[in-house]
Amino acid sequence: MYVFDLKVGYSCNNDCIHCIIALNRDEIIKVGKTCDRTFEECEEELKKAYCQRISQGESYSKVVLTGGEVTIRKDLFQLCDSVMEKGFTYIDMQTNGRVLADFHLTKRLVENYPIAFGIALHGSNADIHDRVTRRKGSFAETVQGLRNIADCCGNIMGKVVISKENYSFLLDTVKLFHRLQAKYVNIAFPHSSIGDPRFADYVPKYSEIQPFILEVLEYAKSEHLPLQLECVPFCFLEDYEEFTEYSDLFWNKKKKIYGSPIQSATIDWQKRRLEIKDKAKVCENCFFNQLCEGVWKEYIFYYGENEFTAVTDLGRFTKVLSKMEKLHKFEPQKKAEGENLDDCRA
Numbered sequence: 001m002y003v004f005d006l007k008v009g010y011s012c013n014n015d016c017i018h019c020i021i022a023l024n025r026d027e028i029i030k031v032g033k034t035c036d037r038t039f040e041e042c043e044e045e046l047k048k049a050y051c052q053r054i055s056q057g058e059s060y061s062k063v064v065l066t067g068g069e070v071t072i073r074k075d076l077f078q079l080c081d082s083v084m085e086k087g088f089t090y091i092d093m094q095t096n097g098r099v100l101a102d103f104h105l106t107k108r109l110v111e112n113y114p115i116a117f118g119i120a121l122h123g124s125n126a127d128i129h130d131r132v133t134r135r136k137g138s139f140a141e142t143v144q145g146l147r148n149i150a151d152c153c154g155n156i157m158g159k160v161v162i163s164k165e166n167y168s169f170l171l172d173t174v175k176l177f178h179r180l181q182a183k184y185v186n187i188a189f190p191h192s193s194i195g196d197p198r199f200a201d202y203v204p205k206y207s208e209i210q211p212f213i214l215e216v217l218e219y220a221k222s223e224h225l226p227l228q229l230e231c232v233p234f235c236f237l238e239d240y241e242e243f244t245e246y247s248d249l250f251w252n253k254k255k256k257i258y259g260s261p262i263q264s265a266t267i268d269w270q271k272r273r274l275e276i277k278d279k280a281k282v283c284e285n286c287f288f289n290q291l292c293e294g295v296w297k298e299y300i301f302y303y304g305e306n307e308f309t310a311v312t313d314l315g316r317f318t319k320v321l322s323k324m325e326k327l328h329k330f331e332p333q334k335k336a337e338g339e340n341l342d343d344c345r346a
């Protein structure tokens, strides 16, 4: 499977506290460059992706339209047309969903394109969500967008980025997604960077979020809700290890994921992701070491290695392996067309 992550630009109608794009955007603007691609530039990126896909002989392919916020662009439909004209199979639209509060726009998208909406909702009520997005009224619009997609029988893939503001309300947020008919929920540990002055303001510790994560996983398991954790290693997930993305990534090594950051060359996200992650010393003794990608580099830089405990129980490890093997054998299409909402954050 070939996945191309097209960043259309960094402009957005939210201003999330955890947004890594904000740092890149400020840097680009500082040096006098533009942070949004023109339609022609997007077309160029799609053409390059098309050639790359063909040269690799991949038939099934997905374009992730992401930003910033793609739905605020005037050429939104033109972009979708362009993706389909190039022969890609599927569109994964990563969005905060606010513009989708317009029913007619949402209906037009659902009716005309094979599309999954990766909708970011960071809290179960306006108080929490709007504090994260720093835009008053954003919760109401996003929820209306979700309702509109469901009313049009579209595909909803929920996305929550964990932060100090919302981690203790994760279960309520996932339950809300479930009520709003999300087919799958992705919960991501925030990606910052070394030197980010906001790091300690919004990045929580794994040990703090662990009980809330386990509570959510128990819910997902009992409700048969497909859910995946991004950048949460096995050692924090005893009895629920199959929910980490690392299980999926290990079994899906053939998946090719490329990204196109603004003002920068195309990247191979499968390689790049490993370069910006790190592990603790104890990982060398952990049975999961070969499967696990660890955590974002800045996490260990700022919070150290004390929370990591190598898994040395062979019984636990083999139990997880056989569980994962069964899942991947019998559910190759388990997240339907949405697959992972692989998110190129470089």
Ligand code: SF4
Pocket: 233, 234, 235, 236, 279, 280, 282, 283, 284, 286, 287, 288, 289, 292, 293, 294, 295, 308, 309, 310, 311
């Ligand atoms: S390899 Fe390290 S980070 Fe990964 S599960 Fe083991 S101890 Fe945790």
